[in-house]
Amino acid sequence: MTRPLIFHRTRADWLKVLRANNIRPTRSMGQNFLVEPEVVEHIAAVSGVEAGDLVVEIGPGLGILTRQLLATGARVIGVELDRELAAFLRNDLDSHPDFSLVEHDARHVDINTITGGMPYQVVANLPYSVATVVIRHFVESGNPPASLTVMVQREVAERMTAAPPAMSLLGLASQYYSDAEIAFIVPPDVFMPPPKVESAVVSMRVREEQVLDATQRDRMFELATMAFQRKRKTLANGLSQGLARDKADVERDIEAADVSPTARPQDIDVAGWIRLARVFPA
Numbered sequence: 637m638t639r640p641l642i643f644h645r646t647r648a649d650w651l652k653v654l655r656a657n658n659i660r661p662t663r664s665m666g667q668n669f670l671v672e673p674e675v676v677e678h679i680a681a682v683s684g685v686e687a688g689d690l691v692v693e694i695g696p697g698l699g700i701l702t703r704q705l706l707a708t709g710a711r712v713i714g715v716e717l718d719r720e721l722a723a724f725l726r727n728d729l730d731s732h733p734d735f736s737l738v739e740h741d742a743r744h745v746d747i748n749t750i751t752g753g754m755p756y757q758v759v760a761n762l763p764y765s766v767a768t769v770v771i772r773h774f775v776e777s778g779n780p781p782a783s784l785t786v787m788v789q790r791e792v793a794e795r796m797t798a799a800p801p802a803m804s805l806l807g808l809a810s811q812y813y814s815d816a817e818i819a820f821i822v823p824p825d826v827f828m829p830p831p832k833v834e835s836a837v838v839s840m841r842v843r844e845e846q847v848l849d850a851t852q853r854d855r856m857f858e859l860a861t862m863a864f865q866r867k868r869k870t871l872a873n874g875l876s877q878g879l880a881r882d883k884a885d886v887e888r889d890i891e892a893a894d895v896s897p898t899a900r901p902q903d904i905d906v907a908g909w910i911r912l913a914r915v916f917p918a
Contacts, residue, residue, distance in 0.1 A: 653698065653724075669698050670761065670787075672826035680704045682819045682839055683759050683785040690751060692781070694742045694760035694770060699725050705759065706734055713750055715742045743769045747777040758784040764792045768806045775813040775842055776853075784814070784840040793818050793836035803902045805864045809857070811906050812847075814840035847910055856913035863901035871904070872897035875916075889915050 685691055687709025696702045696714040705712050711734040716722045722739040729735045738750050758774055758781045774781055796810040797818055810816045822835040862878030876883040887897040893911040
């Protein structure tokens with residue numbers, strides 16, 4: 637006999653689940669479990685997931701958002717690295733015909749294999765330490781998602797959507813690949829345990845066509861990484877050091893991209909980085 641799937645639990649129910657399964661949030665993995673149904677419903681609504689859609693959920697944790705996504709009629713593939721949580725999800729959700737679990741690191745998972753090459757959307761709760769890598773891994777794959785709906789620390793969300801003079805490497809990645817905007821703020825008290833900071837949900841609608849080819853794109857991120865590693869220096873100083881080239885030559889190339897050599901990397905918008913990638917060939 638198939639065990640009925642439990643879609644709704646209270647905060648007290650979730651606390652019992654954690655204790656019964658000996659699950660303890662791990663700081664190193666940025667684990668704070670979302671337990672507020674209204675927030676989960678809001679995330680699902682922002683994602684635009686509908687019946688028949690394929691969703692890759694990164695870090696499903698206890699599966700509260702997974703249940704909401706399944707309730708829309710979507711098919712959900714959970715990618716979970718934590719062994720204890722993976723075991724819990726298998727026991728708790730594997731009876732659902734539209735749920736499958738991949739126990740793997742989302743930074744390295746084979747996207748075509750898990751999706752079968754089908755169109756899909758990403759929904760994720762991303763720790764800051766892996767946000768850039770995970771986003772790039774999915775959007776640069778041979779089968780990028782149509783959208784990403786990601787919950788991150790509020791500070792990270794603001795970096796993802798910031799404009800000059802507050803650009804960052806994460807902001808460049810987010811805005812180069814998508815139209816990114818903060819959908820709503822998530823308070824600490826809807827998590828267990830409550831984090832010390834606010835979170836935010838970012839909606840990213842992935843662009844169907846990218847401006848740069850793969851070589852130019854990689855060059856852009858290589859240059860940006862060099863510059864942001866030296867973000868207190870001017871762009872000319874940072875790139876001349878990173879490229880081990882004469883500063884005067886680097887300045888001329890930067891000017892050819894219609895960018896100021898004395899600008900800091902956080903002052904340069906996405907269009908500026910695209911022009912720099914074209915001027916500084918790999």
